[in-house]
Amino acid sequence: MLSFIGRRILIAIPTVILVSIFVFTLQKLLPGDPILVLAGEERDPQVIELLRAKYHLNDPLPIQYLAWAGQALQGNLGVSLRTGVPVMQLIKDKLPVTLQLAAMAMCFALLIGIPAGVMAAVRKGSAWDYGATALALWGLSIPNFFLGILLIFLISVQLNWLPASGYVPLSESVSQNLKTMIMPAFVLGNALAASMMRHTRSAMLGVLRQDYVRTARAKGLLEPRVILKHALRNALIPVVTIGTLLFGELLAGAVLTEQIFTIPGFGKLIVDAVFNRDYSVVQGVVLCTAVGYIALNLLADVLYVVLNPRLRTR
Amino acid sequence: MPPPSGSPRPEPQKPILSVAGLSIALRGRGRETSLVQDVSFSLSEGRTLCLVGESGCGKSLTSLAIMGLLASPPLEITRGEILFEGRDLRALSARDRADLRGDRMTMIFQEPMTSLNPAFTIGDQIAEAVMRHKGGTAEEARAKALEMLKRVRIPAAEKRLDEYPHQLSGGMRQRIMIAMALVNGPRLLIADEPTTALDVTIQAQILSLVRRLQQETGSAMLLITHDLGVVAEVADEVAVMYAGRIVERASVKDIFDDPQHPYTIGLMGSLPSLSGREERLATIPGSVPAPERMPKGCRFAPRCPFCIPACTEAQPPLLEVAPGHEAACIRAPLEQHVTEAA
Numbered sequence: 001m002l003s004f005i006g007r008r009i010l011i012a013i014p015t016v017i018l019v020s021i022f023v024f025t026l027q028k029l030l031p032g033d034p035i036l037v038l039a040g041e042e043r044d045p046q047v048i049e050l051l052r053a054k055y056h057l058n059d060p061l062p063i064q065y066l067a068w069a070g071q072a073l074q075g076n077l078g079v080s081l082r083t084g085v086p087v088m089q090l091i092k093d094k095l096p097v098t099l100q101l102a103a104m105a106m107c108f109a110l111l112i113g114i115p116a117g118v119m120a121a122v123r124k125g126s127a128w129d130y131g132a133t134a135l136a137l138w139g140l141s142i143p144n145f146f147l148g149i150l151l152i153f154l155i156s157v158q159l160n161w162l163p164a165s166g167y168v169p170l171s172e173s174v175s176q177n178l179k180t181m182i183m184p185a186f187v188l189g190n191a192l193a194a195s196m197m198r199h200t201r202s203a204m205l206g207v208l209r210q211d212y213v214r215t216a217r218a219k220g221l222l223e224p225r226v227i228l229k230h231a232l233r234n235a236l237i238p239v240v241t242i243g244t245l246l247f248g249e250l251l252a253g254a255v256l257t258e259q260i261f262t263i264p265g266f267g268k269l270i271v272d273a274v275f276n277r278d279y280s281v282v283q284g285v286v287l288c289t290a291v292g293y294i295a296l297n298l299l300a301d302v303l304y305v306v307l308n309p310r311l312r313t314r
Numbered sequence: 315m316p317p318p319s320g321s322p323r324p325e326p327q328k329p330i331l332s333v334a335g336l337s338i339a340l341r342g343r344g345r346e347t348s349l350v351q352d353v354s355f356s357l358s359e360g361r362t363l364c365l366v367g368e369s370g371c372g373k374s375l376t377s378l379a380i381m382g383l384l385a386s387p388p389l390e391i392t393r394g395e396i397l398f399e400g401r402d403l404r405a406l407s408a409r410d411r412a413d414l415r416g417d418r419m420t421m422i423f424q425e426p427m428t429s430l431n432p433a434f435t436i437g438d439q440i441a442e443a444v445m446r447h448k449g450g451t452a453e454e455a456r457a458k459a460l461e462m463l464k465r466v467r468i469p470a471a472e473k474r475l476d477e478y479p480h481q482l483s484g485g486m487r488q489r490i491m492i493a494m495a496l497v498n499g500p501r502l503l504i505a506d507e508p509t510t511a512l513d514v515t516i517q518a519q520i521l522s523l524v525r526r527l528q529q530e531t532g533s534a535m536l537l538i539t540h541d542l543g544v545v546a547e548v549a550d551e552v553a554v555m556y557a558g559r560i561v562e563r564a565s566v567k568d569i570f571d572d573p574q575h576p577y578t579i580g581l582m583g584s585l586p587s588l589s590g591r592e593e594r595l596a597t598i599p600g601s602v603p604a605p606e607r608m609p610k611g612c613r614f615a616p617r618c619p620f621c622i623p624a625c626t627e628a629q630p631p632l633l634e635v636a637p638g639h640e641a642a643c644i645r646a647p648l649e650q651h652v653t654e655a656a
């Protein structure tokens with residue numbers, strides 16, 4: 001078990017290195033010279049030269065990469081070329097906001113998707129099943145920005161129930177924070193809830209046909225226990241794995257959702273950095289995201305094994 | 315003249331299970347296909363009834379219907395009565411039936427490899443059956459499970475309690491299923507081909523284990539099998555099924571000494587030929603008709619060497635041909651035809 005996790009982490013390391021090289025190279029290939037941005041209106045050649053030296057931009061690329069990677073390993077992703085704030089600091093400030101949004105969206109998706117999927121499978125072919133399936137199709141096909149704007153119009157503008165924007169940090173006021181986050185979380189989690197429902201439904205349908213479910217009934221267990229213990233426990237194995245992977249997608253979706261609801265999170269950080277050609281910030285953010293994805297994949301693999309006794313006890 | 319070895323058995327006591335006119339159909343898309351028809355038998359306390367017949371004749375469906383475990387929909391009981399300890403099971407609420415299952419009546423399935431839940435330990439799964447019906451603490455249930463594992467001769471029982479099904483062989487898993495089925499001391503044990511999926515070498519072990527535990531607990535057993543050797547060894551009564559119907563029902567002695575239905579005779583592997591000599595037959599030629607294309611008359615007619623035109627007109631009813639011996643063949647008893655022809 002531990003050796004499996006160890007091996008899995010070892011496999012992840014080359015991936016991280018490749019990703020970092022890719023991120024680094026991509027930056028170099030992008031059009032626009034950040035030094036010109038920094039040098040200001042006059043573009044004094046001496047200043048430009050000094051800046052280039054300061055940021056090691058005259059060294060050969062592999063040297064630049066190693067220097068950058070070495071610093072990155074120590075948690076130093078450089079400073080924003082624009083504001084001089086350490087990139088790591090920016091990430092530390094913004095990431096929790098996005099993680100909160102994504103976590104809320106995930107909770108919402110799990111709380112809706114799994115029970116709905118279980119019900120749809122247990123009552124297969126019923127009005128409930130068709131209703132849930134149709135709703136899921138709607139949830140998957142409606143674009144986030146459209147749903148977001150629709151909700152802002154209905155709930156904020158027409159009904160005036162929740163604010164459309166005006167993020168309040170969690171540390172300031174929990175209730176105010178939740179008021180501003182609940183709508184974005186719903187918008188972001190909507191598609192995930194739909195796909196969780198579909199995955200849960202199909203996993204449950206597969207499991208309910210198994211002989212061991214019949215054995216559970218043969219023991220005299222009542223239906224709720226047969227379904228929630230014997231069937232769901234097995235159906236959750238693939239669902240949890242897929243859910244972990246979809247959490248990555250959720251983070252990507254957060255970029256757009258944050259724009260709609262003007263939440264100052266990771267998404268806003270990325271968008272601003274790209275528009276300002278703030279290289280070091282973009283690099284740091286992309287690297288951080290990529291490592292996050294790899295970690296999620298790792299987690300999904302590990303969870304799959306942890307939840308599956310057939311793989312766990314070998 | 316009384317039968318030679320007719321050991322005077324005590325008159326069968328009151329039946330613990332009696333099935334009357336049971337019919338099961340597959341319902342779907344406006345069509346109804348009859349899979350089991352008009353099955354009747356009864357089983358007395360502590361006795362063993364063997365249900366015999368070729369693959370697909372409806373043995374499992376019959377036993378699942380008794381347990382209340384038919385996959386419904388699409389399968390459904392269309393007619394019939396199932397009395398267990400005098401109670402009409404079909405009239406009971408789902409809750410009352412669940413209270414009987416796993417306690418008073420239990421079942422061992424045909425598929426030991428897939429019948430245990432891969433996500434829970436052996437100990438959990440047996441203890442769960444105890445706690446469901448007998449209550450008590452988890453420790454008591456676990457102790458009961460351990461005791462049962464020892465009774466089904468699982469080596470290193472203590473260690474096995476915390477193992478998962480995939481760590482066990484098929485034979486061991488079937489022992490677990492047996493332990494689970496007998497842990498609450500049922501009055502009726504249904505064993506659906508408990509050894510078919512196992513290695514030949516352990517079939518006999520499992521069978522004698524089931525047999526021994528059945529005798530220890532004094533429960534009645536409905537044993538489904540297509541192995542006539544097993545029937546001869548363990549059965550008190552035998553019911554032979556063909557294509558969803560019972561074609562012959564008798565004591566084990568009568569079935570072997572004096573089979574009346576041509577299908578039963580064919581199953582025995584020897585068929586009295588019309589010339590009076592005995593011929594060995596490996597299998598009965600032909601195959602079972604598909605449920606949707608059942609002949610109108612006797613279902614065995616297309617394969618029956620004794621078929622006469624009258625056989626294809628109406629289904630022969632199950633009639634008594636001798637005391638306690640019933641057969642569904644219009645030409646039974648057959649000997650007279652065989653001797654007449656000779």
Ligand SMILES: Nc1ncnc2c1ncn2[C@@H]1O[C@H](COP(=O)(O)OP(=O)(O)OP(=O)(O)O)[C@@H](O)[C@H]1O
Binds near residue numbers: 372373385388
């Ligand atoms: N869930 C189901 N849906 C459709 N048909 C079924 C279903 N279960 C059983 N049948 C059909 O019912 C008939 C009887 O099946 P059953 O499982 O009772 O046979 P069996 O006598 O137990 O055979 P075997 O010796 O192979 O176990 C078969 O023709 C089978 O195809």
Ligand code: SF4
Binds near residue numbers: 613621644
């Ligand atoms: S009724 Fe006719 S066809 Fe059917 S078993 Fe008897 S002899 Fe054969």
Ligand SMILES: [Mg+2]
Binds near residue numbers: 373374375424507
């Ligand atoms: Mg069967």
